[in-house]
Amino acid sequence: MLKKQYYSYSLLVPGMLIFTVFFLVPALMSFYFAFTNWDASFTVTRHVGFDNFKTLFENEENVLAFKNTFIFAAVTSFFKVFLGLLLAILANQMIKSRLILRSVLFFPVILSSVAVALAFNAIFHPGKGLLNTALRSVGLDSLAMSWLTDPSIVIYSVAFVEIWKFTGMSMVLFLAALQSVPQDVIEAGKIDGASPLKMFRYVTLPMLKPVLNTNIILSVIGGLKVFDLVYALTGGGPGNSSSVINTLVYKSFATGRNGEGTAANLVLFLIVLITVLLLNKIINRNTSR
Template structure:
C-alpha cells in the first residue's frame, strides 16, 4: 500500500480552519434559516416555537412594503449590473495595454473598491446634501438652480442616487475581470482578423467579445449576487426612505428582525437566498453555452 505523502496530509489540515469558518458562518445559518422560516418564532414568545407551514410566505406576499422591496431590489440589481459591466468593459479596453499612465488609471478606478461601503455612503451623503453638497453647489454656481434636488430624500431620485454610488464603487472590480480576460486572448486572432481585412469594430465584435464571454460570465454572476444582496448602501444613506421608496430585501429583513419577528425575517432571508441562487444558476447556464475555447 502506498503511504500518503506529507504534502497530502498537511494540505487537508490547512483548509480545515477556512472550512470550519465557512460551516459556522454560512452553512449553519442558512440551514437554520431554512428551518426557522417555517416557524412563528419571535422575541415576544421566544421559548415557544411553532411550525406554521407557509404562513410566513403568505404574509410576505400580501405586504405592500415587501412588493416595493422586491421591485427596488430588481431595479438596483439590473441598473448597477448593466452599467458596471458596460463601464468596466470600456475602461478595460482603454487601459488594457501596460503603461505608467494606464497603471495609474487602473488604480484610480479600482481604488473605491478598497473603501468600506459605510465610508462611501458617508462621502455620498455629503455630496448629495441638498444645502451644501457638491452637486447642488456646482449647479448653483453655473446658474442652474432649477436643477438642484434633494437627491436622497426625494422619492423620484433616491434609488438612482444609490445606484450611482454603487456603480462608482463597483466598476473597478468589473474592469479588473475584463482586463484579465482581454490580456488572455492570443494576439494571433487579431493578426488573422487584420489579414482578412477586419477593422477595429469587426475585431471587437467577432474576436474580442466571443473570446471574452467567460470573463463577462464571471463579472455578471458576481455583480448579480452583489446587487441582490444590497443592504449597506441603502441602510447607510436612506434606511429605506423616503416613505419606503428605497426599501430593498436586505432592509426589509433587517427591520423585520429588529421588530422581533425572527421566523418571519428568516423567511425573508430564505426567499432572498433562493432568488439569488436561481437567477445566478440560470444566467450561468445560459452564458456557459456561449463560451468559446481558445
C-alpha cells in the same frame, strides 16, 4: 516517469468542519425557523406554517422592497459590466500612466461602504451638495434634485453610488482577460485589414465571454444582496422608498420579528439561487452557439 501525488482527504476535514458549523447548519436551521413565530426572546412557541411568507407579500412596504431590489440589481449589473468593459479597454492602452490609471479606477472598490455613503450624503445634499451646486453654477437648475429624499429617484441615486464604487472590480476582471488575448491573433487581424471595431467584435469579445459571464453573475448576486450601502445612505428611506430585501430582513430582526426576518432571508436565498441558475443556463446556451 513522474507519478501524481494525491493529498489525503483528511486535509479537508478542518475546512469542511468550519463550513458545516458556521454556514451549512445555520442555513438549514433557517428553513425551520422561517415557519415558526420565533420572536425577540429567541424562543419558538409554535409553528405558523406559511404565515410569515404571507405577511411578506401581503404588506405593500415589503412588496416595494422586493421591487426595489430587482430594479437595483438590474440597473447596477448593466452599468457595472458595461462601464467595467469600457474602463478595462481604456486601462489596457499602452500609455505611460496606465498603472496609475488602473489604481485610480480600482480605488473606490477598497473604500469602506460607510465612508462612501457619508461622502455621497454630502455630495447629494439638496441645498449645499457638490452635485446640485455644480449644476446650478452652469445654469442647469432644473436638473438639481433632492437625490436622496425624493421617493421617485432615491433608489436610482443609491444605484449610482453602487456603480461608482464597484465598477472597478468588473474592470479588473476584464483587464486580466484582455491581457491574456494572444497577440499573434490580434496581429493577424491587423494584417488582414480588420478595423479596430471589427477586431473587438470578432476577435476580442468572443475571448472575453467567460469573464463577461462571471461579471454578469457576480454583479447580479451583489445587486440582489445589497444592504450596507443602502442602509448607510438612506436607511431604506424616505419612508420605505429605497428599502431592499436585506433592509427588510434587518428591520424584522431589529423589531423582534425573527421568524419573518428568517422567512425574508430564505426568499432572498431562493431568488439568488434561481436567478443564478437561469443566468447560467441562458449564458451557456448562448456561448455554445
